[in-house]
Amino acid sequence: MKQSEIISLSTAELQVRLSEVKKTYAELKTAHAISPIQNPLQIRTMRRAVARLATELSKREL
Template identity: 75%
Template sequence: MKQSEIIGLSTAELQVKLAELRKAYQDLTSAHAISPIANPLQIRGARRAVARVATELTKRELQ
């Protein structure tokens, strides 16, 4: 997700999206541990997407 898309979402939507992204990241890492996935860069992208959404949620809580 791009940062502009993340900013446009409400806090509730961000929390749902964060749960989805964390689940996807967990699935990718477990699949890669069992047998190497075709594109391991997906793991990095998923991790960074989780970080972007979590950062935006934290930013909103502090305001």
């Protein structure tokens, strides 16, 4: 998810998207712990997406 896409979202949409991405990230980590997933770089991509969304939410709170 690009930063320009994140900035264009409303605060409510950001919160919904953050919860979805966190859920996907947790599922990927669990799947990778059980048996290695095909593309482990997905985990890094999802972790960074969570960070981007959380950062934008905290910026808006200030």
